[in-house]
Amino acid sequence: MTSSSALVAIPAWNEEGSIGDVIAKVNEHQPDADVLVVDDGSSDATATLAAKAGATVVSLPFNVGVGGAMRTAFLYAQRHGYTALVQVDADGQHDPADLDALIRGLEQADVVVGTRFHPDSMYFVGGPRKWAMVMLSKALSRMSRGPISDPTSGFRSAGPRAIDLFALEYPADYLGDTVGSLAIAIRRGLTVHEVPVTMYFRQTGRPSKNALWSALYLGRATLAILATSLKRGTARTDAA
Amino acid sequence: MTATILAIVASIVTFVFVFWLLRRGVLREKYAVLWLLVSGAALVLAIIPGALRWISDLLGVETPSNLLFFVTVVLLVLVSVQLSYELSRHEARIRRLAEEVALLRNQVSQESGGHGNT
Numbered sequence: 106m107t108s109s110s111a112l113v114a115i116p117a118w119n120e121e122g123s124i125g126d127v128i129a130k131v132n133e134h135q136p137d138a139d140v141l142v143v144d145d146g147s148s149d150a151t152a153t154l155a156a157k158a159g160a161t162v163v164s165l166p167f168n169v170g171v172g173g174a175m176r177t178a179f180l181y182a183q184r185h186g187y188t189a190l191v192q193v194d195a196d197g198q199h200d201p202a203d204l205d206a207l208i209r210g211l212e213q214a215d216v217v218v219g220t221r222f223h224p225d226s227m228y229f230v231g232g233p234r235k236w237a238m239v240m241l242s243k244a245l246s247r248m249s250r251g252p253i254s255d256p257t258s259g260f261r262s263a264g265p266r267a268i269d270l271f272a273l274e275y276p277a278d279y280l281g282d283t284v285g286s287l288a289i290a291i292r293r294g295l296t297v298h299e300v301p302v303t304m305y306f307r308q309t310g311r312p313s314k315n316a317l318w319s320a321l322y323l324g325r326a327t328l329a330i331l332a333t334s335l336k337r338g339t340a341r342t343d344a345a
Numbered sequence: 346m347t348a349t350i351l352a353i354v355a356s357i358v359t360f361v362f363v364f365w366l367l368r369r370g371v372l373r374e375k376y377a378v379l380w381l382l383v384s385g386a387a388l389v390l391a392i393i394p395g396a397l398r399w400i401s402d403l404l405g406v407e408t409p410s411n412l413l414f415f416v417t418v419v420l421l422v423l424v425s426v427q428l429s430y431e432l433s434r435h436e437a438r439i440r441r442l443a444e445e446v447a448l449l450r451n452q453v454s455q456e457s458g459g460h461g462n463t
Contacts, residue, residue, distance in 0.1 A: 143447070161451070162451070163447045163448060163450075163451045164447055164450060164451075165443050165444065165446075165447045166443050166446050166447065167443060169440050169443055169444075173440050173443065173444060176440075176444060177444040177447055177448065180444060180448060181448060181451075184448070277437075277440055
């Protein structure tokens with residue numbers, strides 16, 4: 106069905122301002138990869154512009170969140186026989202130049218997470234938000250017996266085993282799509298590696314960073330990890 | 346006496362209402378049965394005031410109404426949890442259906458020579 110084996114999946118919800126550019130840059134850096142845009146119930150021209158830019162577009166009938174959009178992408182990858190899937194944000198904060206490292210990382214791991222925390226990184230967080238992220242990172246690193254410094258990064262890739270797993274089970278809850286999915290992968294014995302990536306600050310809708318927000322954030326993330334750790338087997342209701 | 350009449354009327358109204366919903370096919374049997382049983386039990390307790398006192402004595406509860414409140418709260422909590430469970434399951438299923446619809450729509454437009462999206 107397909108000539109290339111890598112699929113670049115872009116979950117997009119009302120991103121008409123950036124989607125065209127993102128697809129063009131992905132094509133420029135990865136001319137052999139196929140680009141799939143999962144339009145998560147957008148009410149703007151996201152789907153049309155994505156198709157015009159040459160991407161395959163899958164449109165969800167209503168907004169289901171990043172987790173749902175990604176599971177759709179994993180299902181698509183599984184059914185079309187892709188052996189690698191790279192997730193890229195539609196808002197342009199991920200640099201497609203890093204795609205190569207994320208795909209090559211799959212030679213040694215089932216999941217590769219692009220981390221924003223490395224010596225050359227321009228990305229800084231401080232205060233309570235940082236403590237929350239450090240705690241999450243420690244919890245997941247301990248589970249995986251390897252460093253996962255940036256568990257909330259949405260710039261990541263998945264190999265064949267991870268595609269099969271995530272097509273079946275990918276959390277839709279807040280933070281489930283990032284932290285929760287890593288916990289699921291680790292629990293199923295998949296290997297998770299990380300590579301340094303460049304990430305730009307979001308142009309709009311910058312997340313708030315006060316202490317209350319961080320406490321809630323940490324609480325929900327902990328819940329996401331706990332829910333996964335305590336869950337037995339695949340969610341029956343989720344399976345087809 | 347007024348309290349007794351009120352209790353009898355309330356339980357009968359509930360029973361009839363649930364039965365009506367069931368007949369119209371709005372309420373599924375598995376939910377209707379529970380409420381029919383509850384309103385039936387309430388009716389029995391309303392008609393025979395001694396019944397509640399007898400059960401309270403049997404369980405060692407001093408004030409019969411407290412037993413009633415306790416049982417009611419427990420019942421309502423259980424029902425809420427059950428409904429949350431059903432709702433979660435339905436959300437998961439609806440999400441799965443949405444994903445399938447999206448993929449099918451893509452497949453159909455590919456096969457009919459479209460450009461992947463309408």
